[in-house]
Amino acid sequence: MLKIALFSDFHYKKRMYPVKVSDLEKIFERAAANNVDFVLHAGDFCNDYAGSPEITDLYLNNPQGLAVYGVYGNHDLETVGNSMDNVTPCLCNREVNFAFEGAGHWYKDIKGYRLIGVDTNYSYNEEEDRWEHNLPATTGPRKGNKFGSTMGPDQLKWFEELIADAHEKGMKVITSSHMALAAEWWRNGNTDDVRAILAKYPNTVILCVSGHWHADHFSIENNTAFIDINATINAFWTRSDDFHYADDHTFEFHDYDKDGKEIGVSQMKFNDLSQGKNNWSVQDPLSAILTIEDDGTITVEGTESDWACGMIPPLQFPHVCVMPAIRSRTAKIEL
Numbered sequence: 001m002l003k004i005a006l007f008s009d010f011h012y013k014k015r016m017y018p019v020k021v022s023d024l025e026k027i028f029e030r031a032a033a034n035n036v037d038f039v040l041h042a043g044d045f046c047n048d049y050a051g052s053p054e055i056t057d058l059y060l061n062n063p064q065g066l067a068v069y070g071v072y073g074n075h076d077l078e079t080v081g082n083s084m085d086n087v088t089p090c091l092c093n094r095e096v097n098f099a100f101e102g103a104g105h106w107y108k109d110i111k112g113y114r115l116i117g118v119d120t121n122y123s124y125n126e127e128e129d130r131w132e133h134n135l136p137a138t139t140g141p142r143k144g145n146k147f148g149s150t151m152g153p154d155q156l157k158w159f160e161e162l163i164a165d166a167h168e169k170g171m172k173v174i175t176s177s178h179m180a181l182a183a184e185w186w187r188n189g190n191t192d193d194v195r196a197i198l199a200k201y202p203n204t205v206i207l208c209v210s211g212h213w214h215a216d217h218f219s220i221e222n223n224t225a226f227i228d229i230n231a232t233i234n235a236f237w238t239r240s241d242d243f244h245y246a247d248d249h250t251f252e253f254h255d256y257d258k259d260g261k262e263i264g265v266s267q268m269k270f271n272d273l274s275q276g277k278n279n280w281s282v283q284d285p286l287s288a289i290l291t292i293e294d295d296g297t298i299t300v301e302g303t304e305s306d307w308a309c310g311m312i313p314p315l316q317f318p319h320v321c322v323m324p325a326i327r328s329r330t331a332k333i334e335l
Contacts, residue, residue, distance in 0.1 A: 007027050070090075070091040206335070239278055281307070
């Protein structure tokens, strides 16, 4: 049996979103209470690593002593002063096998399973005829690049080699990526390639975890379970020109100095956040406890919350399941 705590899109940055240090504390407390083997996050953990030692220290040195593994999202290099040099060491608090020095994709063998952390932040620079990673202080590919938010051919080759090796050894594979790799609700530039790899090594990749959409999805495709983890607090985001929170809608804001020491607590208006117009938040942090039984039963124990201040998002899209929850469910695959 393998038990994992899952969360995604934490998006910590002071005065940008209403997410708090205590939200991560609650995730770790729940994970420890459920005796998980490790905690896994699917990207966009922090929008400003360089300016947020209070959250990175808690993540890497959580008092429960939990192993934590994470992957790059498209917002993890967002703020000036953040680069792969200072973000990559904050992805995981246990040793992993990076593809090469300076890479953001890695793998780790745990309890007979192979965990692969994918970096979906590559795009093709046609002018320079090369694949490149998203640059520092950006949230996506360089303007003009093609095939954005993908793995790129070198990483895809590395990915297949790891799966082929696991298949030969009789190991089961779990992947984590920010963008979904090959699921029914979203297709990206790697979808057909990944589907081909999964078909080539059947019954090897049993679970693919992703985030990004701030939504809740689950499906089984050809004996692979795909789960899209809802955002922790910022459960819906869309660009808006108008404020939707009222002036008396506030949350408890904790301020920290450059060393991560708490220096004050106050009530902050949602409308004073830099993303106040674009974000609809939930009251309590969303996470899931996922269990893989030896007989192939997969159980997701989700979280239900309410929309902060009763403000319900106005929009829904075909690929987005908008709700203040990660739904609980049970499914079965062949091991």
